[in-house]
Amino acid sequence: MDKVLRMSSEKGVVIFSKSSCCLSYAVQVLFQDLGVSPKIHEIDKDPECREIEKALMKLGCSKPVPAVFIGGKLVGSTNEINFSPHTEFARGISKNATKLSQSFK
């Protein structure tokens, strides 16, 4: 859990994904399209993959990947935000994300 919290604050935008997960890939593409360069953690390449999964689920994700953290805060798995065009939330996120990833550069 600590590891997850640490990893999620490493950069403005952090995405937990798996190399085999195509939806995670779609999320990455979306953020790149928005002009944001997120930090991507492929947890299936991490030896502690199982623990990371459990921690992510405990933090509120219905599925461990893809999980998006902005400014260290979990903004849910894809259902809620990433593909919602133009909700206040999504707009706010992309604004924050750009700001934050720039501040971390």
Add this chain to the structure above:
Amino acid sequence: FQHCPNKLRILLKFAVEGSMNSTSTHFVPPRRVGIYEPLHQFGMWGETFKNNIGNGGDMNTPSHIIIPNNQKLDNNNLSEDTSHGTGGTPHTFDQEASTSRHPDKIQRRLAQNREAARKSRLRKKAYVQQLETSRLKLIHLEQELDRARQQGFYVGNGIDTNSLSFSEPMNPGIAAFEMEYGHWFQEQNKQICELRTVLQGQVSDVELRLLVENGMKHYFDLFRMKSAAAKADVFFVMSGMWRTSSERFFLWIGGFRPSDLLKVLLPHFDVMTDQQILDVCNLRQSCQQAEDALSQGMEKLQHTLADCVAGGRLGEGSYIPQVNSAMERLEALVSFVNQADHLRHETLQQMHRILTTRQAARGLLALGEYFQRLRALSSSWATRHRELT
């Protein structure tokens, strides 16, 4: 009727009288038989009994009529059917014992055998004739289904209209979806008609708001239904099997492409404010970005699935070694369908937010009519194709 042995005759008579009195609970016809003529046409009963004998229970067969089975028939009528073998043993003993001493008995035996054989041939002929009739009925039914589709009714694709083979037992989740969609479809047509009528005259904003809310809710219902169907059979949803061929041509991850739709609808709204135009353009751009991301994800999914299926050695006739990982990929497909529908849902929500009630009503009407035209195109194309051949 003459070919039926006595016991069966009695049963059939009871059945007919029973159904006419509607007090008998034994021979209640299944609902599906609604497609046949009323029960007091006796020929039907003969047919449905014969069709059920030794039947494996395909989907068009009435399954809860009580049938006297062949075995019982033979046992009840040994005096007529001794040559059929099942009840034959005690009589053959008699036959052997009596042959040497009673040549008349031999003659009688032979005559009975001939008679039984003749009756068997006649029964077989009757059965084959009934099969032929059923086959013709089936062709007729399929033609009616085609006609219904052309007239704009939704008819499920579970029935294969290209061949006379009965489909395999249908996925109950998909069967449920198709039924629900049939209702949804009719309700949709009703709503479009109502919107059209109402917008041609004078209507209060309050009433219009109600219609718009209902229209939106109706689409959201469809997304909910699709989500359940995707869990039952994701390929069914991905291929848009419940839609007409022209709709399927434009299919993007199991439904319409939101950005395309916005492009189609944009010119059809009444005067829009600059802010509205800006908002809609931003919405379209967000849609395109989201669609692009999802499309790329889908491409990756296809590549990895193809790699999975091709894994191991091809050409040795062995099944794919990584079945589990292939199945996992297909689970991911369900997520994609849900994401795409979520995107459609969000797009509709945002449009509702951006537009006025009146504009939203016109938008829903335009959207509905667009799909109606698309479906009509399918029918026109199909008929044109037939006329050519």
